[in-house]
Amino acid sequence: MPPEKPAALVREPARPPATLWRDEVQDTIAAGLGTFLQRVEVEASLDNGRFVGFRIVNLQPPEFWQGVDLKPGDVVTRVNGMPIERETEAYDAFQALRGASELRVSLLRAGAPRALVYRIADRPGAARAPKPVSAPTKSAPAHP
Numbered sequence: 001m002p003p004e005k006p007a008a009l010v011r012e013p014a015r016p017p018a019t020l021w022r023d024e025v026q027d028t029i030a031a032g033l034g035t036f037l038q039r040v041e042v043e044a045s046l047d048n049g050r051f052v053g054f055r056i057v058n059l060q061p062p063e064f065w066q067g068v069d070l071k072p073g074d075v076v077t078r079v080n081g082m083p084i085e086r087e088t089e090a091y092d093a094f095q096a097l098r099g100a101s102e103l104r105v106s107l108l109r110a111g112a113p114r115a116l117v118y119r120i121a122d123r124p125g126a127a128r129a130p131k132p133v134s135a136p137t138k139s140a141p142a143h144p
Contacts, residue, residue, distance in 0.1 A: 013124040015067065021123040025097055033094045039064055045075045051085045053077035053108065069116050071109070078106040 015021065028036055039061070042054040053075040059065045070076075078084060080100060082093040097103060097120070105116040 016119075016121075017067075018117065019119045019121050020103060022120050023123055025103075025120055029094065029098050033091055036094065040070075042076075054084065068118075070105070070107075073109070075108040076105055077108060080104050081106075 039059065040056060041058040041060075043057055045052045045055040056070055056072050056074045056076065058072060059070060076084065079090075079093040080096060080103065082089065082096060084090040084093055101120055103116075103118045103120060107114050107116065
């Protein structure tokens with residue numbers, strides 16, 4: 001049997017374009033919306049006092065955002081079709097990614113509507129989390 005390659009020599013599978021690894025999405029959700037928001041500085045974008053979306057001011061650290069086509073000045077209006085105006089709406093949209101097969105970000109760039117779509121896929125070779133096992137239910141006693 002050939003010896004195993006040292007961990008440093010094992011190559012990470014290449015990420016297909018417009019794809020997010022499910023384990024990274026799950027890790028981001030588990031860390032919480034507050035932690036995620038520390039990586040993106042936003043401000044409310046208003047039109048005649050009416051909420052339009054959140055204008056991206058800054059994205060940090062750059063390596064976290066590598067391969068994601070968001071830029072300062074973009075105004076994010078919805079996530080997976082869900083509104084994000086209120087904290088509870090943003091939280092619900094964030095949590096909904098837990099079971100989503102894609103991330104769809106609706107935004108305005110220089111006033112023009114755009115949609116960024118990223119498939120959420122299992123990383124090749126990644127161990128999948130085991131499905132929760134439900135407790136056995138007690139059955140009613142049999143009556144003769």
